[in-house]
Structure formats: C-alpha cells, structure tokens
Amino acid sequence: MSQATDPQTTRIPHQLREMLISGEVAPGEKLSEQRLAQGLGTSRNTLREAFRTLAAEGLLIHHPNRGVFVAAPDEAAILDIYRLRRVVQRGAVEAALPGHPALKDMAECVAGAEQARGAGDWRGVATQNMAYHRAMVRLADSPRLSACFDSTMAEMRLAFGQIEDSAFLHEPYIELNAGLLRAILRGNHLTALAQLDAYLNRSEQAILGAFARMRSATGSR
Amino acid sequence: MSQATDPQTTRIPHQLREMLISGEVAPGEKLSEQRLAQGLGTSRNTLREAFRTLAAEGLLIHHPNRGVFVAAPDEAAILDIYRLRRVVQRGAVEAALPGHPALKDMAECVAGAEQARGAGDWRGVATQNMAYHRAMVRLADSPRLSACFDSTMAEMRLAFGQIEDSAFLHEPYIELNAGLLRAILRGNHLTALAQLDAYLNRSEQAILGAFARMRSATGSR
DNA sequence: CGCATCAGGATTGTTGAACAATCTAGACTC
C-alpha cells in the first residue's frame, strides 16, 4: 500500500501520517528527532521537513526549542471542530445534487459500516463513519473544502485516541448515517439538515462525555 | 513589525509569507533554494523547512525534483475558492450573534476601505475588503474554520497578482459590504444571506472576467 | 526545417557532522 515512488520527500510524511491516525504513537507523545529519524531510516533534516508539513495540517504541535508533539485535541478543540463541521457539512448537504458520485461513496460507507459491525470490528465502523462524512463533504465539489475537512477529521482520530474507543461511540451512527443518506437521495434537504444536526449534536455530546469520564478517571489535567 | 523573537524557525516562514501576499514574488515564479536562502540570510535546509509549511498552506507548489513555485491559482481554483466561500461565509452569517466582537472589526474594515478609497489607495481597499471577510468568518467562533479561510484568502491574493488589479475590482464592494453588515446588525439573516450571495456572485464574475481578458491579451496558456 | 538524442551543467534530494542555543533532570544547598 505504501510504496516508495518519489521516495523520502513524500514517503516520510505519508508514513508519519499513517502512524498518527493509526494510533501507533499516542496523542501528546513527544517525537524525538534522533530516535524517530533512525526508526524511519532517514536523516534529522528530512524528518524535520516532514514535521513542518504535518504541523501545518494540525496533526503535530511544534513547541520551539522543546520539540514536536502529537496533537492532543482537548474539549475546546472538540467544540471548535464541531462548529466547523456544522458549517461545512450543512453547506455540503445544501449543495447536494441528485446523482452526485459522492452519494454512491456514502452508500458504500454505510454498507461497509454494517459489515464491520457484523464482524465486531468497531475500529472498522469508525473508519467507515469518517469516510462517510468525508464523502458527504465532497458533495460540495470543492477540493479545498474537502482538504480542510479531511485534516480536521484526522484530528478527530487523535481525539478518539485519547478516550476509550468503545462500541457505543460508533454504533448508533450507522443508522443515523443511513437515514441521512436516504433523506438526501429523496431530495428532502430540510429533513436531511435536521438529521445532520441530530447526528452532530449526539456525536459531539458522546465525545465530550467520554472526555469528562476520562478526566475524572485519570488525573484532572 | 517583523522582528526576530524566536528567530529563524518562525521568522523565515513569516517573511516568505509576506513576500508572497505582498506580491514581491510573482505567482508562478520559481523560487531557487540557493538564491533565496542567500537572500534571506539562512541556509538551504532551514529554507526548505519553511517551504514545507507554506506548501501545506497552499501558497507554494512543490514539484518534486523540479523545485517550488509560487502558487498561481487558475480559473478552476477560483471556482473552487468561491464554492468554499459560499459554504463557509453562509455558515458564518447564519451563526452570527448580536454584539459579536467580529462585527466591530467588520465595521472598522468598512470605514478603513472608505478612507482608502478617498486616498485613491486601491491596494488598501483590497486589503480592507479581505480583512472584512475574514472578520465575517470569525463570527462562527471557530479558529480552525478561520485558519482554513485565511489561507484561502491568501491564495486569492495570488490570484489578484496575476490579473490587472484595477479599481473596479474592488470599488463596488465597499457599498455591498456596508449593506451586508447593516443587514447582519439588524438581525435580518435572510437579507444578509441574499446580499452575501450577491457579493460572491459579482465578485467571482469580476475575477473570472479579468482572467478571461488576461488570457486573450497574453498568450492563451 | 522539424525533431530525436545526448552530453554537460545546474538544481534538488539527502545525508552526516558539527556547534550554538535551549531545555530537562538530577544533585545540591539552605
């Protein structure tokens, strides 16, 4: 999957991104230049270039003179992300045209999520759910908007990495996603928007709740 | 204004960004590592790190093994940017709450634009216009959404850098901006949305028209 | 004349070493 085509310049950032969204490195963790460069088989300078790319995407945080850390979105970040989602995804639904290719992608994500649920693969459900929403944003036919939304969704992955990523955080949304898609396909934008709001509110609450439980379980800060 | 605090790591990208949005380097121009590093008083490696940051923001384009170029948004990019603007700015207007601090910023931009027009400073009018719209997006209270919008607006600067940046590309919008702000302050969201659409359509057409004239004037491609 | 081929030079990609600047951790003092 991740082959060496252009090598290094493109491979290292890709590889790093994979490590981040797969949870191979934990949110908040410090990434040592020396150690990581050795681990990736590259030099410090090349790795630092990749750091800049990922930092600009919001996946890494650069503290001058202190090092780079895996982003660890907190409650404020979640609120921010959902404010963004409300704006972007509402816009996408309103822009939806019948027969748009992204609608097929969304349908496939719903099917894929159901299949993953059947296999008890909650991580797969989460992945399909994210793919579903990214496909939804593609309804707006704006690569720039999609790019912005995609990196925001990658940040969400880092949020999930901090909380217990259990089933009930994903299971309820399979049905909501399916219903929302049906409303869009039916051309019923009002219903679709209402269902989108319902999804976003419920999802946001669930994540914030998980954060609250984490705070009270482990040390406060 | 641009002093050396954290030096280098933050100064070089800032300085580069200034060069880009000020038009000191032309859209499409190739940036030689050796020459630019010397000009900025830094090393190739440090400059390359800055390149990565700016490339992630969309201001520079990185062609592997060929070099980095100043982004030169074309017609497709303009269409894309305006699709994004429609989604984001509509969302911001809908989210606007009475008394929001950004409303004062918007008012100041309108005043600033009128003043610049009085002085015949069209570049100043353009700057105030952009600041106005960025303030509008701040109505949504989402730093991430604002960051996305801000870098998109920076790209617009590069678009203007390619066309004749004459008065009529900016003058008409001072009034439209003022009217739109009044509608928001009045709490009349429907009128505000209508005026926003009017602004976006007119502005988009004007830019695309300028592009068309440029194409027919200079060589096609 | 147009076009393919092919050096040669220039530029980017990438690394390793080195040193300055800064931070971090642990020892020490009071």
Next chain:
DNA sequence: GAGTCTAGATTGTTCAACAATCCTGATGCG
C-alpha cells in the same frame, strides 16, 4: 521542601558533500 545550579540531552542551524534528477543547448538525422 523549595530554590539553585550544573551536566547532559535535545533542538536549532549551518555547512559540505554527493546522488539523483532535471533543464539547456548542441548535435545529428530524416
């Protein structure tokens, strides 16, 4: 126990070098 200080580790930054790639112009052919 709190504050201070030193030593070590890490980041910031540069340089020099070489491999890989691209670009330019010259050459030769049809």
